[in-house]
Amino acid sequence: MKITIAFYCLLISICLSSCSEKKTEINQSAAPANGIWRGVIALPESQLPFNFELQPDSKGTYTVFLINAGERLALDSVIVSGDSIHIPMGFFDAQITAKVNEQSMEGYWIKNYAKDYKIPFKAEHGKDYRFENASQSTTANVSGKYAIRFADRPDSLVSVGVFEQSGSKVTGTVLTRTGDYRYLEGVLDGQELKLSTFDGEHAYVLTGTLQGDSILNGKFISGKAKARSWSAVRDANASLPDPGSLTFLKKGYDKVEFIFPGADSGTVSLQDPKYKGKVVILQLFGTWCPNCMDETKFLSPWYDKNKDRGVEIIGLAYEKKPELDYARSRVQKMKQRLHVHYDFAIAGTSDNEAAAKTLPMLNHVMSFPTTIFIDRQGNVRKIHTGFTGPGTGRYYEEFAEEFNQFTDKLINEENKLEASRK
Structure with missing residues (x-):
């Protein structure tokens, strides 16, 4: 009888040990793979694709590099704990929190300072492209400078688009009176222009149809805001107002005090x-x-x-x-x-x-x-x-x-x- 009891105790011990080993394997497999990832933020009116690279560091944490055209924006202090990942957006008061395994992430991009600003996010490892199913070749070329007009603004308010194309890949930016759209990246898919950028705070998607020297049927989506319509005409002389003329001292003032x-x-x-x-x-x-x-x-x-x-x-x-x-x-x-x-x-x-x-x-x-x-x-x-x-x-x-x-x-x-x- 004692031998039988000892045998059952040994069997239970082996089973528990086996379960523990399997649990360890699951936790280890939850660690995200290093290298390139393709993220997608599900904005209310568009999918915003972007790329990032995940690298471990010597502190037991990770660094994420957001990749937009010529910029690699480092986000350090990324924490992976169990099946979760937390990515603070640098010094912006925003974050990505997601469930994670070796090949995928699924969660939310959150602006902490804004009420109810929580947008679904997912990512897949090993995908270095930005827009899905985009043609790798095109005979059209969008390179150049454009005078851009948004439908909800007076005609006199022009923005300036500057785009460069290599193969089907397009990079560039839009300059406005108040700043620029930073690093845009995407493709010319046939005649369809598709651009996006994500730097942790800006979340932009621009689309439009290239027709000759014009871009028509443009849509600009910024975060949760309603899409804006835009169009553009190639114009080497497109320019903005003098930035030194827009803000000035009121009559009677010559100094600033505070x-x-x-x-x-x-x-x-x-x-x-x-x-x-x-x-x-x-x-x-x-x-x-x-x-x-x-x-x-x-x-x-x-x-x-x-x-x-x-x-x-x-x-x-x-x-x-x-x-x-x-x-x-x-x-x-x-x-x-x-x-x-x-x-x-x-x-x-x-x-x-x-x-x-x-x-x-x-x-x-x-x-x-x-x-x-x-x-x-x-x-x-x-x-x-x-x-x-x-x-x-x-x-x-x-x-x-x-x-x-x-x-x-x-x-x-x-x-x-x-x-x-x-």
Whole structure:
């Protein structure tokens, strides 16, 4: 009898051991495969395809690289736990959370700051294409510059599309008065133009039909917003209004004044002795804004290189929530990720009308970012609306050259107050 009991105990032990081994195998197989993935976000009016690469790091976590045309945007601190993956969208207040196994993911893209902003997401490993069933060859070519008009805007408001085609692959961007669409990537499938971009905050799909020198029946989808109709005509001379003419001081004002809470503590004011007799650049921005991210990536190394020449930058943050602690936490995260060393203040919320009330000397705040250049005497010398980022190619290079020339001019001007004291 004792032998029989011992035999059954041994048998149960073997079975439990076998079950435990199988469970371990399941957990191991849940780890997502390294390499290229194809993601799809199910926007209300369109599927948004994009590609990303998943790489493990030495810390036991992963890094995701969002791939859009020439950009590889790193999202670190990705956590895989059991059958779940959590992908924070860099310093944007958004995330992807999904169930995961070796070959697939299924879950949601979520904007944490927005109410009920939760859109289905899924991904498959090993698929390096963007749009499904697209033709690999076409005799048509969409390359060039286009004057774009949206049906819900007056004819006078033109955007500029710039596209490059190699085979059937198309990359490019759209420049507007308030910024650009960053890095668009897709295909010309026969006569059908299909482009998309996803950077963690922007989620854009553009489609249209190429007919000769025109693009017709265009649809532009941005996140959960309703689709907008657009059309375009190839136009080598297409251009935007001067970004220095759109925002200006109201009559009777020649200076900007404010006192805002600092991003760390205390307050920030142009009356602070730190800024007296210096050139000051004010950056109206938000940490939720990809174009602002591009501008900050430009300004940060520029400031480190030029800060000893008598110039300061103050970033005025306009965030998605009014709570001071929330805004400060978002700005601190951005500063750390982008290694920014200039000053920041919490100016208000991202609503344009509310933002304009914080700086009543401006005719409006129509865009984030907006950049205000103040000379050594404290006078506003220029206000630049929007930003032309690196996704625009030569337009970004032209902006950088103009920026450097103008700031050099301001920096090299003599401080009249100091000169009068000599």
